Amino acid sequence: MREARRIVVKVGSSSLTTASGGLDADRVDALVDVLAKVRGQGVPRAGSAEGGDTGRNGGRNGASEREIVLVSSGAIAAGLAPLGLRRRPRDLARQQAAASVGQGLLVARYTASFARYGVRVGQVLLTSDDMSRRAHHRNASRTLDKLLAMGAFPIVNENDTVATDEIRFGDNDRLAALVAHLVRADLLVLLSDVDGVYDGDPGKPGTSRIAEVRGPADLAHVEIGSAGKAGVGTGGMVTKVEAARIAAAAGIPVVLTSAIHAADALGGQDTGTYFHPTGRRSADRLLWLQHASTxxxxxxxxxxxxxxxxxxxxxxxxxxxxxxxxxxxxxxxxxxxxxxxxxxxxxxxxxxxxxxxxxxxxxxxxxxxxxxxxxxxxxxxxxxxxxxxx
Structure with a gap:
């Protein structure tokens, strides 16, 4: 984990907003503080000597700068309070309206927060259709690669304003797994309001965190919970575990933990649940064919x-x-x-x-x-x- 150079981080709505809707600026800033710090740390290059010169892609002592892609939920939740909505609406039209207002607020908040570190933000809005159509898939890959090469910080979200089925895509968890494969990531980190997968209800005594998952058999007898208690997202542990399985099957290790433990997860500390890779990287078209195509x-x-x-x-x-x-x-x-x-x-x-x-x-x-x-x-x-x- 500490040697991962290109990382995809996914954060859920409940980790960025208040229960009543609206962005929590302190939470956003806290996440950005971690991401900006990790981004600038660098990863030692193979064969590099201590005390080497600064490399072409940043990093001191012969280290290459880490590249991070953030998949961020929160657009619909961020638009609730400004539109006078007390809770996430059930009808599609009001969800799309909330996303329209909230997406601008979300990216503006990220832009202002990353500006404290002199980092430019690039917004990439995707739908399931973009992941399933090969031409769109290649274009998205090129865009993300170029943003990273130019030093920008890509922030990916679903295009909820025009999405239909995509709004029920799993709170961006599955999208994050597909993006991790799309950008050939070395690590996927899923952040939520729960600090890992538990062998029971984490709110009840006697349950314990599952530190490692080496394959589906490790979770065969575990009842996975649904949507979180905050009530502003659409995912839950089910979609996060499924996303972890998708990424792991594509050869990408996954850490699933809470947003408050983001620094520990990105620093390789013992936190959350670690999903070992269970397969090898497959051709892009096969991954989208299995997990994103309709x-x-x-x-x-x-x-x-x-x-x-x-x-x-x-x-x-x-x-x-x-x-x-x-x-x-x-x-x-x-x-x-x-x-x-x-x-x-x-x-x-x-x-x-x-x-x-x-x-x-x-x-x-x-x-x-x-x-x-x-x-x-x-x-x-x-x-x-x-x-x-x-």
Whole structure:
């Protein structure tokens, strides 16, 4: 953790605002104090000697400056008090109105706070659509990389003003995991109002903090709580644990703790719950395909195709399709389901939905003979496919 050079930090609404809505300037400043200090500390370069010259990317003694991307919730919560709302509204229109007012206040507060350290802030607003469309995904990656290279401090939030389903995205937790993969982060730190994952209700005696999670089995018998007590966010421990699992599966270690312990978490101290990496970094398109894409339809597979795709990691051929649902185009993400309707995989389809009925149960050789050589190919290629339930 102390050697992490590029870090994504996510902070929840309850850690930045009052329970009645509105930003808590002291909380924002306290978080910025920690982030600015850690950013300027630097990480020793491999083979560097003590007392070396200042490196190109900052840092003394041959150290490279740490790069931090902040994923910050709080726009809707910040807009409650200015609009005279006593609590987070349930209807979408007022949520979007609150986000419109609150996002400006949020970034203005961050801008003023970071200015105390001479640091320029860059705002990046994303939606799930930006993470699932490959062109948008690449553009977001380039923007964040360039902001970091130019010394700016990127602050990412969901574009709640125009979002629909994205407002229920999990209080930015899943977005933070995807951003961590997007920027090739060395560490993800999730900050909330709870100082880690507990083996029971943390408010009751006899429960204890789980210091490390090495895999899903470590939490198999733990009941994870939902939304926090502050009532201004939408996430809760469930979404944070899921975000940690997404990042860990992509090879990124995760620390989950409270905002008041941010300095300890970023300093490598024993705080919160540490999720060990459980997998390796995968291609960007596969991560967004599994965790950010919205399936536009579904293909039902016969038993042989399920075995080939799930266990054999093979491409899906027309002969293995038993049914089709939805109205999708070639290149769209679709679910691959078994005979019981369970989604076992997700992939990018090579045909329009209206073409699939012509292909069902037929071999590629037969299709090429009857329909032309363009049909002698996979319906979903294994390189554009992720297994959801092995």
């Amino acid at each position: 399936p536009q339809g579904a293909l039902t597979l016969d038993d042989g195709a399920v075995r080939a795709v799930v266990h054999g990691r093979k491409s899906l051929l027309p002969a293995g399709i038993a049914g089709v649902e939805g109205d999708f185009s070639a290149g769209d993400p679709v679910e691959l389901r078994d005979g019981e309707g369970r989604a076992v995989a997700r992939g990018l389809v090579n045909f329009d939905a209206k073409e699939i009925p012509l292909l069902i149960g037929r071999s590629t050789r037969e299709l090429a003979r009857d329909l032309g050589p363009a049909y002698e190919r996979e319906v979903v290629h294994r390189d554009d496919l992720v297994v959801l339930h092995p």
